[in-house]
Amino acid sequence: MEIFQILGDELIGFFGIKGWLNLFRTGDYSVLLTYEGIKSAIGPLIPLLLVIELIRALTYKRFKVSDYKVTMTAHVFNRFDSRFISIAAVAFCIGLLTPFAIFKSSFTWYWIIYGYVIWELAHFVYHFLAHKVRLLWCLHSAHHAPENMNLSVTFAHFFLEAPYADVIRTSICILLGVNPPLLFLIMFIDGTWGAFIHAGENLIKDGRLGFLNKIILTPSHHRVHHAKNPLYMDTNFCNLLNIWDRVFGTLQDERRGMKIEYGITREMNPNNFLDAYFGEIGALWKDVRKAPRLKHKLLYLVMPPGWSHTGEHKTAHIVRRAFLENEGSTIKREPLVVEEQ
Numbered sequence: 001m002e003i004f005q006i007l008g009d010e011l012i013g014f015f016g017i018k019g020w021l022n023l024f025r026t027g028d029y030s031v032l033l034t035y036e037g038i039k040s041a042i043g044p045l046i047p048l049l050l051v052i053e054l055i056r057a058l059t060y061k062r063f064k065v066s067d068y069k070v071t072m073t074a075h076v077f078n079r080f081d082s083r084f085i086s087i088a089a090v091a092f093c094i095g096l097l098t099p100f101a102i103f104k105s106s107f108t109w110y111w112i113i114y115g116y117v118i119w120e121l122a123h124f125v126y127h128f129l130a131h132k133v134r135l136l137w138c139l140h141s142a143h144h145a146p147e148n149m150n151l152s153v154t155f156a157h158f159f160l161e162a163p164y165a166d167v168i169r170t171s172i173c174i175l176l177g178v179n180p181p182l183l184f185l186i187m188f189i190d191g192t193w194g195a196f197i198h199a200g201e202n203l204i205k206d207g208r209l210g211f212l213n214k215i216i217l218t219p220s221h222h223r224v225h226h227a228k229n230p231l232y233m234d235t236n237f238c239n240l241l242n243i244w245d246r247v248f249g250t251l252q253d254e255r256r257g258m259k260i261e262y263g264i265t266r267e268m269n270p271n272n273f274l275d276a277y278f279g280e281i282g283a284l285w286k287d288v289r290k291a292p293r294l295k296h297k298l299l300y301l302v303m304p305p306g307w308s309h310t311g312e313h314k315t316a317h318i319v320r321r322a323f324l325e326n327e328g329s330t331i332k333r334e335p336l337v338v339e340e341q
């Protein structure tokens with residue numbers, strides 16, 4: 001019967017309902033006024049939404065096992081190590097870098113705003129590099145491999161990505177004066193929102209969320225980020241506040257009439273876990289091997305995906321620019337066509 005005990009514990013862990021179970025057991029609702037209490041109360045939200053999304057997909061007969069197979073396999077695969085390495089990495093960075101912080105912040109509302117802006121900057125840096133440095137793309141691409149959007153995509157990550165992301169984000173935040181309690185609160189808000197923006201069309205059809213689309217990053221923006229359409233490639237790197245996407249010119253709204261094509265441009269089998277998880281590493285290895293000189297081999301590691309030693313680059317930047325230039329010339333030509341008619 002041990003197997004049922006293990007399964008039960010896994011389910012309680014996945015749904016994050018330990019806090020609620022303790023609450024009912026002890027009857028001490030005052031914990032809901034503490035940070036830990038709020039955290040454990042909100043914990044089941046994303047898994048619950050995932051279940052609703054699944055039920056809706058089943059109801060509308062749009063449920064496909066393949067939409068969840070690879071993402072959930074990645075989750076199970078990472079279940080045992082990723083989180084522990086990540087927690088250790090965060091603790092290490094805090095211990096190492098706190099003495100070098102440029103100043104000390106406290107736990108007040110204005111420092112929370114400052115901390116969030118800095119956190120978004122740190123997130124932008126991690127995420128931008130994950131798309132622009134081929135070696136780091138190997139860690140991030142498993143998250144972009146799914147060709148459908150749903151909440152389970154939140155769990156699709158290469159096991160070394162979380163430690164990499166947390167080292168970059170924690171280091172920048174600590175050095176720029178975001179103190180650890182503030183950082184943990186921000187990480188919690190960011191983690192919850194970051195999961196929610198993966199809500200697929202089965203849960204929220206129009207991901208723009210009305211006027212919010214103008215102010216913050218919505219599921220619609222993140223759907224654009226997961227798209228391989230030329231216009232959408234390498235855009236919307238932020239998570240909640242879109243300031244840094246505005247500053248660096250990478251903010252892209254979803255266009256009505258342009259259907260989102262999810263996934264990555266490399267030819268792959270999206271239903272094959274090994275291809276989704278390790279495929280980019282294999283592709284990089286092939287390019288490095290065929291590169292004629294050591295300089296080219298090293299450049300393959302650090303240049304953006306799509307860079308080639310032959311000069312025939314197909315990077316996201318080039319593909320997107322070509323699309324916009326082509327679109328610009330088409331728009332310019334169009335009035336002439338109207339006049340001729």
Ligand SMILES: [Zn+2]
Nearest residue numbers: 127131140225
């Ligand atoms: Zn990304």
Ligand SMILES: [Zn+2]
Nearest residue numbers: 143198222226
């Ligand atoms: Zn995502």
